[in-house]
Amino acid sequence: MNKDNITIVKTTNGKAKPSENALGFGKYFTDHMFVLDYDIDNGWHSPRVVPYEPITLDPAAMVFHYGQTVFEGLKAYYGTNGKTMLFRPEKNVERLNRSCNRLSIPEIDEELFLKGLKTLIAVEKEWIPKEDGTSLYIRPFILPTETNLRVAPANSYKFIIILSPVGAYYAEGIHPVAINVEKEYTRAVLGGTGTAKTAGNYCAGYKAQKKASEQGAAQVLWLDGVEKKYIEEVGSMNIFFKINGEVVTPELNGSILEGITRMSIIELLKKWGIPVTEKKISFEEFVQAYEDGIVEEVFGTGTAAVISPVGEFRFQDKIMIINNRETGELSKKLYDTITGIQTGKMEDELNWTIEV
């Protein structure tokens, strides 16, 4: 049984590459994918790069019924001097395995994941877009393939990495958005699956997202599922506040997803000597600070946008405008620094990037 020797089968039928100005997000996929299979007898095995192709499953395959899936999201960048760069991919591997643990999915060898990812990226090098702000989005995911309707962990899985060239998140430069404060719907709760990147957490937010859109907001501010009191995340991002010169972000409380951008920002702020605290932040406490006029900046953080400044919060009839709906100085500096490091334009003093 082949456990770590990655075989490569190249397509004879490459697709035309889409224009770099109209990539959008997650619409186009490259010519190959990385695949690993799992069964009880052999564990994870048969690592391979193969032509991008459909998945064929029995209608009773567990993935259609009980949602036992996990995924990751990271990017490869076309760096200075044509280098191919990855940003802290080992953190995604670690998080994938934490997600696996929560979903009772067998964990993946971290070395093999990274080796598979690098091999795939090397094969697809030409697919990495070069325009400013564009990148190659990487989507590793695991699905249960066993055909059986019993409600229990599957005995067989597939791990797949697919790649999608994506456009700049900010077509016209970074800009602040409106956020709807959600009191009715819940994204995640202590004891649930909120700390894992698993499918069910995302569809659970669609109704709230629709409500936000109908109210002219771009995203949802999620409060904790227990008391609907503490701030957790914004859309599919973590959230930071700069209040009275200090930066605060909700602590990892057992229902928040541990973002890699979040982690990196905390490390950067510490390096810069800017006070940063992870703690419980109640929405009321924020409103009080807002009324006291000491809220300086608010921003979401995640792989897609890196930094997404909040221009206003909408809560019931109230609109709270942040920093005059402008991108704050710290938001801008964090954005420039992280994207600079990711693309090799800035020095990587913290050793975050790796070259493929």
Add this chain to the structure above:
Amino acid sequence: MNKDNITIVKTTNGKAKPSENALGFGKYFTDHMFVLDYDIDNGWHSPRVVPYEPITLDPAAMVFHYGQTVFEGLKAYYGTNGKTMLFRPEKNVERLNRSCNRLSIPEIDEELFLKGLKTLIAVEKEWIPKEDGTSLYIRPFILPTETNLRVAPANSYKFIIILSPVGAYYAEGIHPVAINVEKEYTRAVLGGTGTAKTAGNYCAGYKAQKKASEQGAAQVLWLDGVEKKYIEEVGSMNIFFKINGEVVTPELNGSILEGITRMSIIELLKKWGIPVTEKKISFEEFVQAYEDGIVEEVFGTGTAAVISPVGEFRFQDKIMIINNRETGELSKKLYDTITGIQTGKMEDELNWTIEV
């Protein structure tokens, strides 16, 4: 566009039917399935019965990533005089549509669903097992088929009904099981997806189920996600208590799944003149009643087992034995009545069954 005329394509390649003594649950599937497609322009369309066959999807199909699925579970019975009987299928259709609503999936025409189901069952009549306690399990489900990684409701779906001949839940007659009281993991929370039959709710329970099994228990007792105080469900079943001559069951609080067996039991008890109340039931309150010696019976209810008596609860180091680990009188009577009505052995005074 064909919207309600069901076409039928029969297989030329029927499978051998499994032995009725070794069916188990959800392992064997019949020769055909019912399919409906959805797209934005045409709505739900092309209803058809076709040979049971695999589903082929792009690796970026939304079902693998964001879990926007719903499903149902009901049974067809081989009734007296060889009649094919369904138990309140319209309730499953209504619940599927409530689940769709929560998951932002377009609802299905109830008539068409029932017509499709009946057509499929008629084609597969020979697959309904005849042995006592066996039945044909029916699994309708919806999956998003669009290829796109944006986090938003899909623009295309498939609705599929598959059928699985299943064995008697109780091979050696109805018997009570041990239940582990779960304080760490959460199944569902107010504002979440607990009231919907959606994939993510089920995998979320695997870790707790494993804990229960390791402690020698058969199922998990789920408490509410907010205070971990109120009793919600047991495994994938609703729960009833007979305390001091009265029956109580947790009220539909926005995180419990509304079981059709639960609904039927409440109606039966009312008909029988047995007091039954839907209310908040705290675990502590139950423990107090237990210590007072007034807990008479406890049982789970659901399509699979109909009635699953609880023989004991395990909580930390404590074991609470219910009714001497025997099946209570009321549990037995409810089981006999409902299974009797389902198979046509008893008179269906409440008009619950329909004949196909």
